[in-house]
Structure formats: structure tokens, C-alpha cells
Amino acid sequence: MMNTNGRNGRNGQTIEQSIPVIEIANMTKIYQMGETAVHALNDISLTINEGEYVAIIGTSGSGKSTLMNMIGLLDNPTSGSYRIRGTETSELSQSQMADLRNKEIGFVFQRFNLLPRTNARRQVELPLFYAGTPGGKAVQMAREALAKVKLDDRADHRPDELSGGQQQRVAIARALVNNPSILLADEPTGALDSKTGDEVMGLFYDLHQQGMTLIVVTHDNDIARQAKRIVTLRDGKIISDERNGHTVLHPAEWARGGDELVTNGPVKGEAIAISLPKEGERVYESA
Amino acid sequence: MRALRYFSVAVDSIVAHKMRAVLTMLGIIIGVAAVLSTMGIGSGAAASITESIESSGTNLLTVSAGGGGGSSASTLTIADATALANSKAFPDLALVAPQYSESATLTQSGEEGTYQVVGTTATYADVTSLDMASGAFFTTEQVENNERVVTLGWNVASDLFGSAEPVGQTVRINTNLFEVIGVLEEVGTVSRSGSIDDLVYVPIEVAQGLLFNADRYRGSYTVSTISIQVASSERIDAAELQIEQVLRLRHGLGADDENDFTISNQADILEMASEVSGTLTVLLGGIGAISLLVGGIGIMNIMLVSVTERTREIGLRKAVGAHNSDILLQFLVEALLLTTMGGLVGIGLSYGVAFIAGAIPAMTFNIVIEPWTLTLAMGVSAASGLLFGLYPAMRATQLDPIEALRYE
Known part of the structure; x- marks a missing residue:
């Protein structure tokens, strides 16, 4: 375990000394739904450091999607502060937010959101187009990003010629291409079967090992428990922020049953189903 | 050029949705083709009208008996024509040819027909630049001697003589025998007074006296019209003024009297014709413009559908850093590209229509697509x-x- 931590110096105790990438302080988001005001986010504070692998979980209506939109600079909070790499963002214009999204955030979506009838290389070049990267350099960068997801041999394939897992890897290459500060994934395995889902999570594991800051928003506890840190939301508040302390496992080891490697985290199996609510279950009401 | 970068995005999108792109363009293609063809029909018709008017001479003035007031008896006489023909007094009036015309029956060995007989002078052939198919128009001597000679229009000759050569033969006009001395070249064009091919020409005083016993005014035979060729087109207005003054004086009209004759000018007719064809062009162009508008609305409709269909794409583009202006330009460039491509195809189509129309023999004029259109x-x-x-x-x-x- 310590060997794994020490390999790149970004895991374990070293996180505390790392540079904060995301600093959210007292963030509130209120949606006016007719007469009633809905506190989608209620005074949330959260700091994520460079190299962390964080899962944000919660049922629908818990505020996790709203938090993801805030982190992803797709929306402005009603109050509070959000700094990404030290840049305060809560007062930015739409245009400035677009530039920050382009530079700092790589999005991965549940349903891939690839452009139809466009080959993989051009998909990956898309963020570079809006960054104004010159054509030749963009082609080179897209090639490198596709190599990172091991799809360099599929650069000329269009989405309908790729499997679901391959499509999601193209989307991950697109998220990585402009060297963002964080990779923000929204239910990245939600549209995939468990095998290809494991492939994608394996890729996340590799990226984490390479020092990428990863935030995965999910309702799936199996997915969440592959992260190093689990932030649980309920009713717009963070109800737990759990640093598992266990070594982040490669999904292959999960499949093999690497439970013995986990020292102080929850164990895979029925114990999780009891300890954490699943999507659609309003466990907290009766709790 | 920032917009240039969106060109490739627009091309990608159009290539990715070929069918939709073609349907979108169709409105503009049809609209542009309609505008260009209809305006081409307008200018083609105008060119055809202008050509036929110019072929009869733009320096021509025609004085007709009777003014705007609707006077009962003709006061325009052969003496008026003689007065105007005084080249020393009126150097602007190069050629003066009076005409007296009435219909009469022509017979020749059993063939019979009613035709318009025009009595005129030898000058008439020069004023209207008539071409002979055979024989000759009558000379000034023949007119002065009141010889019974006749020049036939093409149709009259073929009606009465068939394929036989008419020149040298005789023809009966009402009851009087005339010698055929010439046949006019077939003209084919239809003027206000019918086709020249259907006319018969005799010396003027023969028509006025022997054939029709025309009215006299102040002792001189009346005429129907006087055709006058003006020395140059710049002098037309001056010539018109001179003619008006002379005739008013000769007819003893007071300052308050209206003209008892009408002077018409080929240039006026030309102007009127081009005005008519201009109106025609605007009207047809307007119809085409409406179809272009409909096409444009079609574009808007399909673009709106396209925006809805591509909502997720737009969301994604925004997520990866597209500004609102990027999205705006992307869709504008796409629309612009579609319509200009449609425009080019429409231009091609209109040339196709013009080519096909030109190949149809029944079309009396060509579709002329002018560069400015x-x-x-x-x-x-x-x-x-x-x-x-x-x-x-x-x-x-x-x-x-x-x-x-x-x-x-």
C-alpha cells in the first residue's frame, strides 16, 4: 500500500500539502420554483487538491448535479465563493466562464455527447478549436490524447463505428486534450455495461496514477468506492466527506476480489447496500 | 478572419446532413432561378420590342389626321405634306411621305380578296426602308403621271398569284386595272396597322381620285397620315415643334384651339414600350422575389429544426469552451453557406431554363439574363x-x- 502511495507522491498524506485546485466556500444555490425557493446547494464548502480522485454521490435531488454544474462552471452560485486554481469565478461573465471551462475543465458525460458523423480525431480537436490552437498543433495534441486512451488506431473512426466503451474513451481524450486542471465526469459508466464500465474506470485509475485530478459524480456506490475520497450530498448539504484511506484499486483487482487490500474502507458486497442509499431510495427520510 | 474558421465547421455540418442541406437549399435554388428567369423574360421581351421598333427607324415622325378633340372631318391634306416637304424652309424634315388608305377588293383571274390599299409617294419606300422581293416600288414620275401601277405586299401577291411571278401582270382594284410593278419582301412583323405583308401600294392621287374619291379640304385632297423622316435623332423635338407650328398656321387654328392632328414619335413609342417591359420585369421579378422570400422562410424553418436537433451538440460545444458568439457565427456561417450555394445552383438552373427556352421555336424572344441580376x-x-x-x-x-x- 505504501509503495503505491509513494509511486507518484500524490496519494496518502501528501495530499494535505498539495496545491488546492478547487476551493468552494459557503456556496449556496437557490432555484425559484414558482412560490417556493429550493436550496439546491445549502452553504457548501469543499476543497479538492491537485491529484485527488473524488467521487460525489447522492440521490437525485441531493444537489450533486447542481454542485457538478458549479464545479464545471456551467452555472453561477447564488452566493458564496468558488476558486479554481486560485481564480475567483462567482462574478465571471458567461464569456469568461466559457474560457475557463475550455482551459481548466475536461467534461465526461454519461451519454458521451460526441458529434454525429465526425471522426474521433476531430471530436478530440473540438476544445482546441475554441482555444484557438493552430491546426497543425491541434492535430498533434489530439493524436497524443487519443494515445492516452489507447485509441490512436481508431482516429479516423466515427462514433457509429465505435463501441460504447470506445466512444466514452474518445470523450475522455476530448476532455484531456487541452490539459485541464480537473477531469469532471458525470455518471461516466451510466450508459455502459459492467465490462466496458470497468474499462473506463480502469482508464480513470491510470489517469489518477499519472497525477490527474478526477471528480466523478455518480449515484453508483461501486463506482464511488473506486475513488480515494467520497463526498456524499443530501438535501443540498455535504453529509459526509470520507477519505477512505485505502489504496485506490484498479477495477481489475476489484473484479478479482481485492478486498484484502482494503484496510479500513467499506467492503464490497451487501454491507455497502446497507450503509449507503441507492438511487431512488429515500433512505434518509426514514433514517 | 474569425468567421473563416467556422467555414470548415459549417462544411462538416452540411456534409454530415446532406439531405437536409439539399432540402434547405431547394427554396433558395427555386427562388433564385425564378427571379433570374422571370427577369430574363422581361429583359428578353424588352430587347425584342426595342429591336422591332428600331428596325422601323427611330427618326420617324407620324402625323395623323384628327386631334385629341375628336374632330369629324379630316383636315390633313396633301398640300400640308407638300408644304412640309419644302427642304429649304424645313431642313430638319428629310423625307415626307403622305398616305391615304382605304380597303378595296382585288381580283386576279378568279382570285379575290379585300386588302388595305395605301396611296402614297415614291418617298414612302425610303422613309419606311422597304425591301423589294421582285420588281420595284413606283417612281416619282409614275406618281406625278398618276399611272395605274401597284406594288403588292408579300401575302397579297401569294394570295392572288400563288407561285406565279406577279410582276408584269395586271390586277383589278375594285373595277380598275393596275399593272403590278413590284412585290415587297416578306416582313412578318405585325405593326399597329396590321402586317405590311397584307398591304397594297398605289400612287397617292390614283387612290384619292380614281379609287376612293377622297374628301377635299380647302381644295386639296385629304390624307390619312404623313410619315416624316427627321434628318437626325437630335432634331426630333425641334422637327415636331416646326411641324406643329406649320400645320396650326395652315389650318388657321387660334391660340385656344386644340390641334386637329396628332404627331407621334417613334422614340415616344420606344419609351412607352420600354416602360411597359420595365413594369413587366419588375412584376415578374416581384413574383420571383416572393418565392425567394418563401424559400428564405423555409431556410429559417429548417435551421430552427436543426438547432433543436443539435441542442446537445450546442450544449457540448458550450461545455468545451464555445462562447455565445462562436455558436452564433457557426450557425450564421452555415446558413450563409447554404444560401450562397443555393444561389449558385439557382443561377445555373436559370441558365438551363434560358437555354431550353431558346431552343423552343415558338418563343419569339430569348430569355436574357443580365449580369447585374x-x-x-x-x-x-x-x-x-x-x-x-x-x-x-x-x-x-x-x-x-x-x-x-x-x-x-
């Missing part, structure tokens, strides 16, 4: 792209990226 068509296509692409593009920019990404 091409510029207009391209300009209108591009403008409709901007105009009708703007609203859908604005709609696209206003999409909330969060909503757009979730759009099913």
Missing part, C-alpha cells in the same frame, strides 16, 4: 441567409448548456 441574386441569397439564419442562430446561443446537455 446575377449580382442581385447572389446578394439576395446571402442576405436571406443572414436574415433567416440570424433568428435560429440567436436561439442556439440562448440555450442553457446544462439544459442542452440533458436534452433528449
